[in-house]
Amino acid sequence: MALRADGTVWAWGVNDLGQVGDGSTTNRNIPVQVCATGQTAPCSQFLTGVTAIAAGASHSLALRGDGTVVAWGYNGFGQLGNGTFTDSTTPVQVSNLANVTSIAAGTRHSLALRADGSVRAWGYNGFGQLGDGTTGGSSNTPVVVSVLLNATSIAAGGDHNLAARNDGSALAWGFNGNGELGDGTNTNRNVPTSVSNLTNVKSIAAGGNHSLALRTDGTVRAWGSNASGQLGNGTTSNANVPVQVCDVGQTAPCSAFLGGISALATGSNANHSLALRAAGTIRAWGDNSVGQLGDGTFTNRTVPVPVCTYGQTGACRYLDGVTAISAGGGHSLAITSPHADVRIALSASPEPVSNGGNLTYTVTVRNSGPSAAENVVFNDTLPTNVRFVSAHPSRGSCQVPPAGSTDTVTCSLGTLGNGVSTANSIVVTVRATPGSTVTNSATVTSSTSDPNPTNNSATIQTPVS
Template sequence: MTDIDKWLIFSTLAPETVSNVKLACVFGSSGNEAIIVTKDDEVFALGSNCSGCLGLGDSHGSLEPKKVVSLCKKGIKDFAYGSGPHVLAITESGELYSWGHNGYCQLGNGSTNQGLNPGLISANLIGRKVVEVACGSHHSIALTSDGEVYAWGQNNCGQVGSGSTTNQLTPRKVTAGIGCRRCTAIACGQTSSMAVLDNGEVYGWGYNGNGQLGLGNNVNQSNPCRVTHLQGVIIQKIACGYAHTLALSDEGVLYAWGANSYGQLGTGNKANQVTPVRIAAEIGRVVDISASHYNHISAVMTQTSKLYMWGQCRGQSVTLPEESPFHTLHDVFACFASPAVTSRPMELDVCMVNRVGDSLRQAFDDLSTSDLKISIEGRVVHVHKAILKIRTIEITQFSYPVYQAFLRYLYTDEVELPPEDAIGLLDLANSYCELQLKRHCERIIKHGITIDNVAMLYAAAIKYEAKELEDFCFRFALNHLTAVAQTEAFNKLDELTIKNFIFKAAQQGAFKY
């Protein structure tokens, strides 16, 4: 299950919005644009909206999701995105929409005008069902249900596969080298294109300066050329990074070639490879691969559901597959790719996962599941013996709000109390040597400090040996000394505390003329 909250751009979404997401993707030069499709077939976009890539009809950014009206109720099932950025979207019925940057004809609508709204690509695709799309930096390719490949957009390196280097305004069928044979998978690097045939052969075309086409040389190709060094291997999946390529055989064997300046090939060094080389044999059978033309990172999942990553990981060059703690390939890109963009759209066919932590939060003070009642000042908190036993507490007498907050903390690791009650919880935390809880209380107190209560909080910090909090309160009181000295709380301080406070204030120069 993908954790959508690992993506920074989604961090402000309301829980009810997240639970309704079916498909999501993050793109843009800094991972600062996103599109989501909800379970009820509504499409929303948010982010900086560079080049009108959110499809909202304007170029205004938004931190809140805004509805992409022209795509709602269309059955959007997949996206691809270039680094302009431009965006492609496929519907369940196989229609193809495009919008965003169009300086190189990458929207396939016959013009170079920026697309502020999604537009249906009809040229040469009428009557054909598009089942997969891929984008390079400024070019696009599409795969139909008949196994045909169409390409358009920037073609300076031959990445459209038309036999020339002239930009292609509308989708054009790629036939050279492939002929009428059926393709089953496509992928794009920044300025290169790859396709897999139904017999497992691999073809590449476009820029080849780093050997990313796997042809044994560094010569650009304006027509598809077969990767002959994979003779006898049945390739099932293919993925392209910025300038490198990953290929997975039907036996779970992994191959890589192309640029390797960040170790993205996983060969243990940084030397480019112009032909496919088998890698990662030691990690076992691989079942899924992932890379993005936005960056230089590679990620795979093994048969045992272990995830490995290598390449440019948070700015570090990792030259051999390194096991990660994540559960999905998307999490690797969210946390380690630069920029953090989805390598492909995230499918959240949830059923939000009911995690242990979430279940425990719901169980706190729940009469229907509890097996223990704790009575405090005549009021009852419903808890669970097993949880209390695990967390190792010993019950003492405190006010209801304080003890109830402590029990909630044991279940949730969260504290919700006003500063005045947080003092009592600080006392409890100090008694139980709960350092983390003590820090929570100190944070609450700091955030709730006022002229009227600072003296009381200062005395409590001294009493409960919270030195950092004591210093914080002292500095606050010192900065508002005239007002604080006239408060009721200050007048209630014991004589020794006042003397010590005055002495410290004098050392800080509070009484100098």
């Protein structure tokens, strides 16, 4: 699913139980708009005012701006929360639920965090994942999660849940057969229990049978099932207490650890993990059987690897400019907003230059990243007191005025990767009075968004002898 800035929701993929929300059970291989509540196909009205979305194994949730929640798709365990066990191909209102600030969808259950820091749960309860002190059966309307106050974020996994609290601690409940509750045991819990040895939690994420926590220092902890390396500690051994995720290129026991992380993602039936770096790149680890790590291979990874940009394989250029990440059972998604700090500098030789002599300008264009800069072009409007001789770009091509004239030199440099610099020369003959100066200016542009336009122009003055 995707939430657009205008508050509408679009979905695609398997739709056998109506989880796409377009009023049908037809699989969709391109995004379609999710219908409004009460609609039937073909829908004439569509869901609007949405601020957050969540996808379970076969059901979907949407949080609206008024604090209410709607749901659609499979409802065999009451995970739509509307008081029935009937599937719905369009959104239905979740009953008795208001003032919600965030939502999460597990495999067969759902969660909502309210503004007062309390949590509601509904759906399947076979392992105590509703957190109300009972085990077994299901609930088709929301129930209060016991002993949980001051929650700031929530996550729903396969059959377990996580909550971070405002004191930096984390709680977990539900299935614990792989240690995914992180309490040092493998005992299921039907009320929240504290995750061991974990403080300063900023956010959490829950996978099929593993859990992740981002700490305020930008490091990551993981616990639970590790059969595919999804804990990222260089092993495939389960852990029922948090372990620190290793850095890229490490082997167990690791001596360096992943840092600079701003967000985490995994899916309620996923065995892989994603981390978004503050610099806008992604690290991934765990199951890669269908390429969900995006590193150009199908090899599982027990420590993080960089994610390639689109169209790349093997030793690839990395995806950058990423602003958000999400993970499904066997796939991963990223929203990208590439930006590149392209800058230009001028130098001249010789200095001073004699009247009638040749002057060579070196135009240096550099991409300081973090993304690749597409369609880079620099323009050098030659001074009126020089005459063009030649231009020599280090890459690409230039449009030049006739020799002996004065006009603008335009050079197209193509794509410059992060950190790439080019030095381009322009030769002119000076026609100026001794004692005067020759003033030259150049500018650079790119079709990629530039966060720092103040260094997109340069000027140099050369004395004439």
